[in-house]
Amino acid sequence: MRNRMCGPWWENRLNDAGFRLTNPRELVMSILRNTDKHLSAEDVYVKALAVNPSIGLTTVYRSLDLFTQIGVVQRFDFGDGKARYELNRNPLSKGHHHHLVCMRCKSIIDYNDFMQEEVELMKKTEKALSKKHHFKIMHHTIHFYGLCNECQHAEQKMIDY
Amino acid sequence: MRNRMCGPWWENRLNDAGFRLTNPRELVMSILRNTDKHLSAEDVYVKALAVNPSIGLTTVYRSLDLFTQIGVVQRFDFGDGKARYELNRNPLSKGHHHHLVCMRCKSIIDYNDFMQEEVELMKKTEKALSKKHHFKIMHHTIHFYGLCNECQHAEQKMIDY
DNA sequence: TTAATTGCAAACGGTTTGCATGGGC
């Protein structure tokens, strides 16, 4: 009965990995699917409560961990003390992108410019580093840190006084 | 009396920013100066205790924060729940490099291969993203995640059984 | 049926804060 190719790809991946499809897991997944933000566990929990008031924060954490482990979700650390979770919208990991992180208001902007060049450089680098350090590279992240449009102006005001 | 250009550059920067040169701060700095590892606050604290048994962990945190703020130290988040601190060895930020992070044992390897190409791509990307998103970029990080030499073999053993 | 999953409460671990004491300048 497994692998019936009935639901979305992540359901199959759950099954294949031997995990159960439950209401809380479906709910967490639907929340991730319906946002383009970079949600923390707490963010997901709050949204989940609106649909299922009896869901527990613990379950949200465990679902997010599980999804991360089976490669359906990617976990990011932007250095503000809480992890963010983002859906891998495609089993083949299309939609590769990176992040601009505002050091002041912590907002995050996705970008995917110059991906062709980036991918080429990364491949080259990965190859060299694998050989040099015998390191098996699974994935990479590029974060730009700075000030978003609004926060630049806010900073400017502070300097003015 | 300020700005006498007597001590190392970071002492001057402390002075210029209006902060005091104290024993704990010198100790923390000397520890960072004498390692090539990526130390956590706790790591620094343990090393500091060996020299000054009355130093407090809080002071280590505050020193590291201060150094980070005045640009003498860089703080990294590799996603294992604790921040790492690394000395900027040069006021002009030479020695730019990035990291390989082992997802299993959390060890970190520095690399600076292909820096020429990387810097070019990053400059180009920064320029475009600044214009496109009105984002003022201060710095960036590139992290490769994967398995180090030892951990690949450990994983292999696990699979064998 | 029955083992995986859930929700609660309590623990955990890294980091921060309040406050009285101590030490640069």
Added chain:
DNA sequence: GCCCATGCAAACCGTTTGCAATTAA
């Protein structure tokens, strides 16, 4: 002497764990 800086203890906050009850398969 004036404040900034320190050390201690306690608070904080995101995350994890133990455990009994629930539920998917």
